[in-house]
Amino acid sequence: MSRPSRSARRLVGVAAVAAFALSGCGSSVVGVREAPSQTTTTAPITADSAQQIASRVLGKAQEARDAKGDAADTLRKEALTGTALAVATAAAKVEPADSSTATAPVERTEQPKVLAISRGTAWPRVILAQTTEPDGRLVLNLLTSPDAATPFRLSSSATMQSGASVAALDAVTAGSPLVAEDTKDPVAPAELLKAYAGALAYPKPTATKAVDTTDPFSTAVKANAAAQAKSFGKLATLTQVHTPQPDPVAIRLKDGGLLVFGLLSRTDAIKLASGGKSLTPSAEFQKLVKKKTLTKDAELRTYETVVLTVPPKGEASVVAVDQTLYSAKGA
Amino acid sequence: MSDLAKRASVLSRRILPPVLTVLGLALLIVGSWFTINLGSSGSATFETTPNTRGVVVLTPEVLNRVNDDVTVTGRAKGDGQVWVGRTTPSDADAVVGKATRVTVDGAHVRDWSLTTKASGTGDAPATLAAADVWRQAVSGKGQARLTVSQANAPESLVVAAPGGSVERVTLTVERKTWFWQALLIALIGLIATVVGIVGLTGMARRWRAAEKKNTDTEPDPTPTEVSA
Known part of the structure; x- marks a missing residue:
């Protein structure tokens, strides 16, 4: 069999090169591809962005705390929201100069450390950041953004108790799931706070297996109430009620447990016994109620910001807490 | 040479030149247009x-x-x-x-x-x-x-x-590669066009030669004078 002529082979060769060149115009060769789809199961913002946001928000919160008068009010509204705003505003109304019973919401000595970012593209979004107070105590700060147009603000802040620790959270880039209020796994955050509040009540606490109340704060609250009641003797009676405030925030831990930020309102009600006798309270108490003696009753209201960790199985424990007096009156 | 090979050879000689010319011109135009628009930076x-x-x-x-x-x-x-x-x-x-x-x-x-x-x-x-x-x-x-x-x-x-x-x-x-790719397409188009034109010229030459040969071998249609 004879072969095609040389000119024919040359023409076929050129045609093949041309065809290859044309096919080379395909998307892969020219570097054009389909746009990738968005991943919605990770943190919605980068770790760097979260760090910048935390620094900005906590810096503003510090400014608000240091400011006086109307300027302080404006700054508070810019930097704080939710629980943190309620606590700071209430504290400012009672006695701005007296910080003996109010723990500073934020006292930074170094850059905040971002511990977690809420997972997913939905709102609200939260950032959990840790700061260090000048005395070395660690503070857990919860920053919240309710919607796309509203920047993050500090919504809750509490100082960690000595020896307390938080179980591992998911990586910052992966994000940590926010837990719905009505979740039952391992416990409903609202139910947990209700159980904890009941366990702290005085004189009739409600026993609970949901929360361990042997931590320093819970122990001190119960001991102080008992000591105060004892000091009143037969002159007065003390009742202490802790009321959970709505909308706790819960973040899922890596092991399946929860980190719950909640707010309790504690009411200390002192009622003098009938018989015409008066009670001379301590100097601190006199300063708060602006009276030297009590003849009828007195009521103190205090916000208790609490952070609890809930393991997948077993009792929750209080890891961080702050309390701020926001109302004091007596007659 | 088998019949199939002969036919392929004839087909390639008759069809490829015009196809290459058209295709080459198209590539030359497109490649040149992209080269000019993308510039040397791509x-x-x-x-x-x-x-x-x-x-x-x-x-x-x-x-x-x-x-x-x-x-x-x-x-x-x-x-x-x-x-x-x-x-x-x-x-x-x-x-x-x-x-x-x-x-x-x-x-x-x-x-x-x-x-x-x-x-x-x-x-x-x-x-x-x-x-x-x-x-x-x-x-x-x-x-x-x-x-x-x-x-x-x-x-x-x-x-x-x-x-x-x-x-x-x-x-x-x-994307610098785009400039070189556009230039390559223009170059391939140029080569294909030239090759196609050369092929077309050859075809035309062969046609003319074939026509001439046919003319030479045909019997003279002029009637010859026959004398008695």
Whole structure:
């Protein structure tokens, strides 16, 4: 069999090169591809962005705390929201100069450390950041953004108790799931706070297996109430009620447990016994109620910001807490 | 030579030259056009003039279709302030909301334009820049430019002119390979055209020779005089 002529082979060769060149115009060769789809199961913002946001928000919160008068009010509204705003505003109304019973919401000595970012593209979004107070105590700060147009603000802040620790959270880039209020796994955050509040009540606490109340704060609250009641003797009676405030925030831990930020309102009600006798309270108490003696009753209201960790199985424990007096009156 | 080989040879000699010529010319024109438009840097610049008081949203369909950096420049009418922010597509949609927007979701190479569609009502949110959704943001007087790398794809860009109008948005992709690819296509087109023309010339020569041969061998139609 004879072969095609040389000119024919040359023409076929050129045609093949041309065809290859044309096919080379395909998307892969020219570097054009389909746009990738968005991943919605990770943190919605980068770790760097979260760090910048935390620094900005906590810096503003510090400014608000240091400011006086109307300027302080404006700054508070810019930097704080939710629980943190309620606590700071209430504290400012009672006695701005007296910080003996109010723990500073934020006292930074170094850059905040971002511990977690809420997972997913939905709102609200939260950032959990840790700061260090000048005395070395660690503070857990919860920053919240309710919607796309509203920047993050500090919504809750509490100082960690000595020896307390938080179980591992998911990586910052992966994000940590926010837990719905009505979740039952391992416990409903609202139910947990209700159980904890009941366990702290005085004189009739409600026993609970949901929360361990042997931590320093819970122990001190119960001991102080008992000591105060004892000091009143037969002159007065003390009742202490802790009321959970709505909308706790819960973040899922890596092991399946929860980190719950909640707010309790504690009411200390002192009622003098009938018989015409008066009670001379301590100097601190006199300063708060602006009276030297009590003849009828007195009521103190205090916000208790609490952070609890809930393991997948077993009792929750209080890891961080702050309390701020926001109302004091007596007659 | 078998019949099949003969036919293939004849076919290739008769069909390929005109096909190569046409194809070569097409490649030469297209390659030359791209070479001239892309320049030696291989820069493709697409443009749109939305003239909107709302925002312009550039989607991943124009920002993340290539492996190279994409530079977007927003220009405001007059010397107005321009702001450009980069974020995820879902956050861009959420932060713009139902405000008036011009969405850029494609590009035409034919006229180097960006394809757009308008939607929404009302002004751009006043708090746009303050939102905590931006991975990067730049602003400038008259114009602002932001480069999108592909490391965090997919992403969207939002261009706004607070208090003014976004007059023009340009998108530039630089890929040096494109210049060389366009040049190669033009070169292949040139070669194919030349080869095709040479083939056509050969064909014409063969036809002429065949015609001449036919003419020479045909009997003279003039009747010869026959004498008795």
